[in-house]
Amino acid sequence: MQMLNTRTPRPARRFWHGARSSRLTAIAILLPPGLILFSLFVILPLTESGYYAFFDWNGYGTPEDYVGLRNFERIADHSVFHTAVGNTAKIIAVSLFIQMPLALFLALLIYRKTPTNALFRLIFFVPYILAEVAAGLIWSFVFDGNYGVTASIARSMGQESFFILADRDWAFVAVMTVIVWKYFGFHMMIYIAALQGVPEDLIEAAKIEGAKRPQIVRYVQIPQIRPAIIVSAFFAIIGALQVFDVIIPLTNGGPSNQTQTIVTYLYSFGLTRLKIGFGSAVGVLLFLAAILVAVFYQRLFMKGSRP
Amino acid sequence: MADVQLAGITKSFGGVTVIPGLDLKVPDGSFTVLVGPSGCGKSTLLRMIAGLESPSAGEIRIGGTDVTDAEPSDRGISMVFQSYALYPHMTVAQNIDFGLRLAKVPAAERATRVAEAARILSLEPYLDRKPGQLSGGQRQRVAIGRSIVRNPEVFLFDEPLSNLDAALRTQMRVELAQLHQSIGATMIYVTHDQVEAMTLADQIVVMKDGRIQQVGAPMELYDRPASEFVAGFIGSPKMNLLPGRAIERDDVKTVGIRPEHLHIADDGQWRAAAKVVETLGADTIAYMDAEGLGEIIVRLPGHMRLKAGERLGLSPEIANLHYFGHDGHRMEHVA
Numbered sequence: 043m044q045m046l047n048t049r050t051p052r053p054a055r056r057f058w059h060g061a062r063s064s065r066l067t068a069i070a071i072l073l074p075p076g077l078i079l080f081s082l083f084v085i086l087p088l089t090e091s092g093y094y095a096f097f098d099w100n101g102y103g104t105p106e107d108y109v110g111l112r113n114f115e116r117i118a119d120h121s122v123f124h125t126a127v128g129n130t131a132k133i134i135a136v137s138l139f140i141q142m143p144l145a146l147f148l149a150l151l152i153y154r155k156t157p158t159n160a161l162f163r164l165i166f167f168v169p170y171i172l173a174e175v176a177a178g179l180i181w182s183f184v185f186d187g188n189y190g191v192t193a194s195i196a197r198s199m200g201q202e203s204f205f206i207l208a209d210r211d212w213a214f215v216a217v218m219t220v221i222v223w224k225y226f227g228f229h230m231m232i233y234i235a236a237l238q239g240v241p242e243d244l245i246e247a248a249k250i251e252g253a254k255r256p257q258i259v260r261y262v263q264i265p266q267i268r269p270a271i272i273v274s275a276f277f278a279i280i281g282a283l284q285v286f287d288v289i290i291p292l293t294n295g296g297p298s299n300q301t302q303t304i305v306t307y308l309y310s311f312g313l314t315r316l317k318i319g320f321g322s323a324v325g326v327l328l329f330l331a332a333i334l335v336a337v338f339y340q341r342l343f344m345k346g347s348r349p
Numbered sequence: 350m351a352d353v354q355l356a357g358i359t360k361s362f363g364g365v366t367v368i369p370g371l372d373l374k375v376p377d378g379s380f381t382v383l384v385g386p387s388g389c390g391k392s393t394l395l396r397m398i399a400g401l402e403s404p405s406a407g408e409i410r411i412g413g414t415d416v417t418d419a420e421p422s423d424r425g426i427s428m429v430f431q432s433y434a435l436y437p438h439m440t441v442a443q444n445i446d447f448g449l450r451l452a453k454v455p456a457a458e459r460a461t462r463v464a465e466a467a468r469i470l471s472l473e474p475y476l477d478r479k480p481g482q483l484s485g486g487q488r489q490r491v492a493i494g495r496s497i498v499r500n501p502e503v504f505l506f507d508e509p510l511s512n513l514d515a516a517l518r519t520q521m522r523v524e525l526a527q528l529h530q531s532i533g534a535t536m537i538y539v540t541h542d543q544v545e546a547m548t549l550a551d552q553i554v555v556m557k558d559g560r561i562q563q564v565g566a567p568m569e570l571y572d573r574p575a576s577e578f579v580a581g582f583i584g585s586p587k588m589n590l591l592p593g594r595a596i597e598r599d600d601v602k603t604v605g606i607r608p609e610h611l612h613i614a615d616d617g618q619w620r621a622a623a624k625v626v627e628t629l630g631a632d633t634i635a636y637m638d639a640e641g642l643g644e645i646i647v648r649l650p651g652h653m654r655l656k657a658g659e660r661l662g663l664s665p666e667i668a669n670l671h672y673f674g675h676d677g678h679r680m681e682h683v684a
Contacts, residue, residue: 243434246401251448251499252422261447265438 088329091322101318113323122299123324126307129214133285133303136218137225137278142271145226149233150259163234170227178291181220182207185292207293214301220288225281229274236270237263272343279335283328304328351412351425351502351535352377353398358407360393360559367393368559370407375503376552380529380536384546384582385556391539392507394556398537399428399505412502427496428505431512433488435480435495442467442476445494452499466494469528486517493528506538510545522548543583547571555579577673580605586634586646588671595619595642596670601680605671608634608648617662621645626655639663 095113097105117123148166152159169177184191187205196203206216240263248258264271286305289295295302295310302310304324312321353375360368368390375381383391396402398409400421409417416424427448435444445466449459467473470490480488489509496504506525510518526549529536540546546553547567555562555570555578563575567583574580580588586608593601621637624644631651639645647663649655672680 241432241434243430243432244436246399246421247428247430247434247495248436248447249401250399250421250426250428251495252451253447257451262436265436268438 091325094319094322095326097319098317099319100316105319107319109319113320114327116320117323117327120311122302122311123307125299126302126304129301130282130285130303132214133218133221133282134279136222137282138275141222141226142229142274142278144222145229145274146233146264146271148226149230149237150263153234153237155238163231166230167227169224170231172224174224174287175291177220177224178288181216181223182292185216208297210297210300213293213297217289217292217301220292221285224288225278229278232270232274232277233267236267240266272339276335276339276343279339280332283332283335304331353503353535353537354408354410355394355398356408356410358394358397358409359405360390360397360402361405366405366559368404371559371561373554373561373564375535375537378533378535379552380526380538380550381552381554382538382540382546382550383554383556384540384543385562386582387541389556390559391541391556395428395505395507395537395539398424398503399426400424425502426505427499427501427503428507429489429492429496429509431508433480433492433512435488435491437480440477440479441472441483441491441494444480444491445472445498448495448499462498463494466498469497469531470494470524485513486521489513489521490524493525497528497532502535504534504536506536508540509538511540511542518545525549544585547583553583555582573679574605574671575679577603577605577677580671580673586648589645590673591639591642591645595639598672600674601672602675602677603673605673606665606669608646610666610669611645611647612664612666613647613649613661614664615662617664619645619663619665620660621647621663622660623655623657626657637661637663 094105096108096110098107098109098113099105148162152162152166172180183189185205185207187193187203187208192206193203206212244262244266245258248262253261284305285303286309289301289303289306290309293301295306299310305328308321308324308328312318312324353373355371355373358368358371358373359366371394383394385391393402397404398411400416400419400423404417407417408415411424411426436447439447442463445463446459449462454462463476464473467476470493472487472490472494475483475487475491480491483491489512492509509525510521513521522545525538529549538545538549550567552564553567553570554564557578562582563570563579565573570579570583574583574588577590581590584607588605588607589611590603590605593599593604596604598604619639619642621639623635623637625636627634627636629651633649633651633653633655635647635649635655637645637647645663655661674680
């Protein structure tokens with residue numbers, strides 16, 4: 043027995059032992075900063091808002107007025123919330139079916155590395171670089187019925203000037219136009235990077251096989267950039283769920299709450315009215331929606347995109 | 350099947366002319382190999398024949414038809430790329446089938462033609478696999494299959510074997526030669542490997558700096574190289590190119606002698622010391638230092654034992670000496 047106890051470890055075991063202890067040291071040093079920050083600024087607020095969602099609370103003092111699911115019931119019954127959800131769904135649809143195809147079309151036009159293309163890439167990317175609030179303000183001037191560009195155009199065509207942002211039916215169309223304008227450059231850049239990675243040989247081989255430009259796009263380029271398209275769709279949906287700061291300077295959710303999205307709804311009916319419990323409940327629903335998208339994305343696309 | 354004729358083909362990129370006026374005739378049914386060092390313009394020339402690059406000037410005719418400005422798909426050609434250029438998201442069958450689908454060939458005929466190509470190239474077990482699941486040699490076969498299935502008049506190959514290992518390259522070389530024999534189509538093949546050129550071609554075109562140095566059958570180039578460049582490029586180990594004083598001639602700038610045309614002789618006119626000896630089995634290749642002449646390579650019988658540092662006399666076969674003048678060209682009738 044003594045012999046066994048005094049036996050020195052074999053070199054391989056010593057190596058693994060060493061590797062494991064150095065890994066543990068690395069974890070002990072590197073993990074805490076990230077874990078503490080993430081816990082403080084993500085996990086804690088998330089859990090807290092999950093807790094506040096069951097209270098009628100104005101944000102001051104300790105929440106005491108427990109209301110159970112009443113906040114959620116009020117949200118479910120609120121017609122403005124329905125409009126906000128509908129609008130968010132419209133933004134998702136416009137992002138997927140107008141913004142992304144537009145971005146792909148432009149990317150296909152300018153993905154090759156030439157000086158002219160670089161200039162156009164820059165022009166198309168500028169809206170994305172602009173701060174959301176600045177973009178919202180610029181477009182609120184553009185859409186202004188008295189002095190805006192659209193008003194001048196309408197007048198030059200002999201039409202009466204039009205306050206589109208004050209129109210219940212058209213205001214959200216204007217908002218969606220701004221959203222497409224603001225974010226298509228981002229998606230375009232994802233596609234450009236992906237298209238530049240498609241081997242030129244594949245395209246040349248297709249040309250020799252008799253493929254015309256649309257066929258090359260359909261059969262070679264789009265299948266090749268499929269992972270990029272999936273990622274861009276994911277960003278488009280998550281981004282649509284979060285749309286807020288473009289809308290505030292443009293319409294502030296109006297007219298008559300016709301341009302509310304889930305986040306502007308949370309802001310208008312939760313924060314600005316000091317109904318933190320109610321706002322938290324909206325936040326919880328938004329979080330669940332984002333989780334749902336992430337899980338669907340994982341299930342539907344990540345498996346397929348693995349080689 | 351068709352011949353290919355190039356007349357006055359020029360290619361410039363910006364201000365740089367890479368091919369300054371080139372004429373070439375590729376006979377119907379021939380296996381023509383364009384060979385030359387990197388950057389000599391051989392791939393550019395092939396791409397112009399394919400229609401992937403437009404010539405700056407000149408005319409390209411395939412089967413007598415001017416195709417200079419025709420689309421690649423309207424030229425009756427197919428091309429096998431160095432990288433294989435297979436579509437990774439399609440199966441082997443879909444890859445082979447792609448051109449036929451684009452041409453709206455009926456499904457039944459497509460199936461027959463794909464099956465035939467798969468049979469010729471022994472690809473039947475792999476038709477449902479994706480290219481990523483195949484070995485290099487199998488991928489190359491798929492690329493060739495994609496070419497065959499369209500029944501082109503001219504096959505173009507752009508260094509198709511350069512990504513394969515040595516053993517596979519030799520095997521594929523034999524398969525390509527057999528393919529040419531069986532289908533008899535015109536084939537134009539680009540390579541920088543002169544062994545591939547010698548073994549595959551019935552016509553070799555040696556290029557340098559965008560110009561054709563010599564066109565001819567492999568043994569014609571081997572036996573009668575038109576210039577010092579061709580002499581040094583064709584043949585492995587390469588021809589010894591020695592200064593004219595080796596044969597005591599002032600009018601000859603360079604005299605060439607192939608390694609197999611040198612013999613060991615005690616009274617040989619050149620004295621040399623062995624530096625490195627490579628025993629290949631059938632042959633022994635000796636890299637020697639000839640007094641006053643520089644390095645000289647000698648091909649000796651396989652069982653010849655020679656030690657590094659050993660000094661010998663070397664005697665060339667006079668009939669197999671090649672003489673090159675000060676302009677680098679072959680000198681005929683040198684007594």
